[in-house]
Amino acid sequence: MQKRFISLWFRHLVTDWLTLRRPELKEVPFVLVAPIRNRIVVTAANALAEEQGISVGMAAADAKAIVPDLQALDEIPGQSAKLLKALGEWCIRYTPLISVDLPDGLILDVSGCAHLWDGERGYLKEIVTRLRSKGYDVRAAIADTIGTAWAISRYGKKTPVIKSGEQRNALLLLPPAALRLDSLILERLQKLGFYTISQFINLQRSALRRRFGDSFLLRLDQALGNEDEHVKLLRPIEPYSERLPCLEPIRTATGIEIAIKTLLEMLCKRLTAEGKGIRSAILKGYRVDGQIIQTVIGTNRPTFHTGHLFKLFELKISTLEPALGIELFTLDAIKIEDAEPEQEILWQAGGTGLQDSSLAELLDRIANKIGSNNIHRYLPQEHYWPERSVKLARSLKEKPGTSWRTNRPRPSLLLPKPERIEVTALIPDYPPMLFIYKGEKHQIAKADGPERIEREWWLDEGEHRDYYQVEDEAGRRYWLFRSGHYSGDHSKQWFIHGFFA
Amino acid sequence: MESKKDIVSRLQKDILRWQGFNPPPAGTTKGIGLGLLESAFPNGVFPTGTIHEMICPTPEQAAATGGFMSGILASLMNQGGACIWIGIYRKLFPPSLKHFNVQPDRLIFIDVQREKDVLWAMEEALKCEGLAAVIAEVREISFAQSRRLQLAVESSKVTGFLLRNDPRKLAANTCSARWQISPLPSEPEGGLPGIGFPRWQAELLRVRNGNPGIWQIEWANGKFIPIEEEVSVIQLPQRKVG
Structure with missing residues (x-):
């Protein structure tokens, strides 16, 4: 994805902050001063003072000469860094990737964030109006590179939104200072008569390198997007x-x-x-x-x-x-x-029933892994036909509509499909004497039955079943049935359908 | 002066405790109605909150195991807990559970497609506190896998049952008991024709810190009735407890 950066420039960062702290300063021109090389120098001036011709770097005495009622306050060292950090933390609501751009700016990596605020223009407007309403005089620009965004925010005169890939055109008319260059280089450019970037951007790189050094080319490339620029994030993404x-x-x-x-x-x-x-x-x-x-x-x-x-x-x-x-x-x-912190249960009455949330969570997890159609719960259905005697519960909350029947023997294991067996029966309608299932002969010692179960004619067609509960000599119990009435050809009539406990 | 035997048994108990097997103190639970059989377990209490292994290679034995286990489930589930049954080729017929006093609609069946998901699902289920029991049809289980299950039950105190249908693949594991339930010929009641109450031979092949043995037991009128005259407690040689 194309990277997009916003550069925020706080023109009167410290003085704005001071005005917020001390509202009485709002109406008066004031400067912050600090001793530099034995001279008291203006390090920051508010908008009113700047209007009257005071600029940063001027001696405090000169400034006082220009504006007699100028208030001079002592600068608090490191204040701007502290303020920028706090403002950067505040801006995390707009993007998580924020870096401080000393002495008076912030860089926001906003790749993929702008659509949440109706596009880049709305996004930029939102940030700027919010900051201005707080009392900070801020300028902003958005561009593909940090360099261009920085340049436009400080020197741009037209639009603050530079479309993707148009850094070059946007930079052409700006002064060389927009490239974040060293003051020495700027001075040299000035001497050589380069007043705008367009004057030297098309010169040979070797010539530029010879005259201005590598750092000059690096800055130019960073602004144009030919060179990556890395910034120190306010909140670095630390791997776990x-x-x-x-x-x-x-x-x-x-x-x-x-x-x-x-x-x-x-x-x-x-x-x-x-x-x-x-x-x-x-x-x-x-x-x-x-x-x-x-x-x-x-x-x-x-x-x-x-x-x-x-x-x-x-x-x-x-x-x-x-x-x-x-x-x-x-x-x-x-x-x-x-990880969701779980609410503690003071006491648990009984066990985890079907309505318990922990059971639901467990089933959710299992369903996520193996599919929810593999989780079944059965409810009784009023049918004698074994295959239809249960139905699937639609939810964990569904209660059985009827009670489970116990008046008829039902096997512990039920084969999904009845399997054919060979039987020997002496008398019609009596339980068989022996049967052969999977090649093993079972001599029947005891038997109960028959229990005739008819098909429900409104549901399907076919023969009824006569179920016998039988026990062989080894004590193994089976559920056999004969399909239909006893007839001459009974070789294909007998089935095994289940195993009793 | 302690005899050597006392020291050995004390050390054994210590090791078991460190491994997470806490035999419940005697008399704190009211038993699960297995009668004499429960005396085979440490302190004479059927261990809940552990894993039992049931060997059922044939469908007949599986059916008998299902019946026997349902009887145990009935007492485990009377606290109101639900029960989870995990399997691949599940044939259990839910309405039959009602004959053993278990509400079939309180069982949740999870039919998985792959063998390894059975163990995963079982471990997940065993972690869920308050479930009455978790039953899984497992073909193969390694020691590490059984240890994971053991870790799960240690904290959740859920009782687990492993249904093993391939006795050739039995290996050392952390189950607290290994059962084999086989059907026995039923006794007709009072000379009546037909089949009597379900009767099984319950073999306790291995039990941690207890005494293995063979019992005969019947399910009649909603409870286990041990067939007492044929009790034969066998003294198996001391096995290496894995």
Whole structure:
């Protein structure tokens, strides 16, 4: 994605702040002064003072000569840096990547942020009006590079929004000072009669380098976008990673355990503060012989619980070969998720019932992994036909509409599809004497039945079933049925449908 | 002066405690109605909050195990907790549970496609405090995997049951008991024809800190009835407890 930067320029940063602190200064011209090389020099002037011809760098005595009722206040050292930092923190609402641009600016990396405020123009306007309403005289510009944004914010006269790729055109009419150049170079440019960037931008690079040095070309390239520019972020994005160098190479399991514990404690302290939890983490050991050994753990829910994570690592310690010893341990959290702090339950009556949230969460997690259509709960249905005697519950809250029947024997295991068996039956409508299922002969010792179950004619067609509960000589109990009435050809009539407890 | 045997048994108990197996103190729970069988366990209390392994290679044994386990579930679930049943080739017929005093609609069945998801789902479920029980049909489980399950139950105090249908793949694991339930011929009641109450042979092949043995037990009128005259407590040689 194309990078976009905003440069904010606070023209009267410290004086604006002072005016906010002391409203009586609003109506009077005042300057901040500081002793520089034994001279009292103006370091900042408010807008009123500047209007009357006072500029920064002037001797305080000269300034007082120009404006007799000028108030001169002592400068607080380091104040502008402090103010910029605070303003930068405030600006994090607009973008997380903010850096301080001393002495009087901020750089905002706004790549991909502007659409949230109706485009770049609205975004810029929002920032500027908010800051101005607070009392800061601010100018801003948005461009592809930090250099161009900086130049336009300070010297731009037309639009503050420089479209992507148009830095060159935007810079042409600006003075060389817009390139953030050294005062020496600026002086030299001035002497040579270069008053705008357009006058030298097309000159040969070798000639420019010879006269103005590499730093000049670097600044030019940075403004044009030919060279990357890195800034120090106010809030750097720190990877969730911890290092533990060891004084002496670690060779024992106990040593590794201590290292893991220490690393986890450091990492989890930070995670706890940020409300994050580890989903996956990798432990690396840099061995004396140059090899890197590593082990990965994963959790099912984000956790910052040191004990739990340690238990996971503990299982892996045996797979780590320290050989001659491990010099350095690193622990990186590869996958981080927000860990929701759970509300404590004061007491739990009974157990976790179906309505319990922890059960729902568990099922959510399982459903996420293996699919929600694989989770079933059954409710009774008023059908005798075994396959239809249960129905799927639509939700955890659904209650059974009828009670579960126990007046008829039902097997513990039910085959999804009845399987054909060979039987020998002496008398029609009596339970069989023996049956052969999967090549094994079962001599029936005891039997109950038949229980005739008719098909529901309004649902499907076919033969009824006569169910027998039988027990063979070994005590194994089965549920057999004959499909339809006993007829001459009964070889294809018998089925096994279940196993009793 | 302690005898060597006392010291050994004390050390064994210490090791078990450090490993996270806390036998419940005697008399704190009211038992689960298994009668004499419960005396095989440490302190004579059926251990909840641990994992039991049930071996059921044949469907007949699976059915018997299902019945026996439902009887145990009935007492585990009377606190109001739900129960989770995880499997790949699940054949359990929910209405049959009602014969063993279990509300079938309080069971949640999770049918997974892959073997490794069974263990994952079981571990997740075991972490959920307050569940009455978690049952999983597992073909293979390594020691590390069973240890993870053990860690889960240690904190959540959920009782887990592993249904093992392949006895060739049994390996050392952290389960507190290994059962094998087989069907036995039922006794007709009062000379009536037909099949009597379900009767099983419950073999406790391995029990942590307890005494393995074989019992015969029947489910009648909504409770376990041990067949007492045929009790035979076998003294298995001391096994290496993994």
